[in-house]
Amino acid sequence: MIERISIDPAVCHGQACIKGTRIPVHQIIAMMANGDTIEELLAEYPTLQREDILACLEYAALLAEEQITPIEVMSQS
16 A cells, blocks of 8 residues: 555645645545445546546555444444
């Protein structure tokens, strides 16, 4: 994942992006959450590779693992 995700204050306000692009990780995750497949994302972003998208998923999984929020609290928001 480290080879594919970058965080640079000069790129996208320091948001995690796919390295060498201005495509934020959160954008890829949101698109997948809305039903886009890896194949559709690769067609939409021809410069990406499958491993870039998998790195986004891995990054999101690591972030989710870092924070413990009870589901009851989330549903009250």
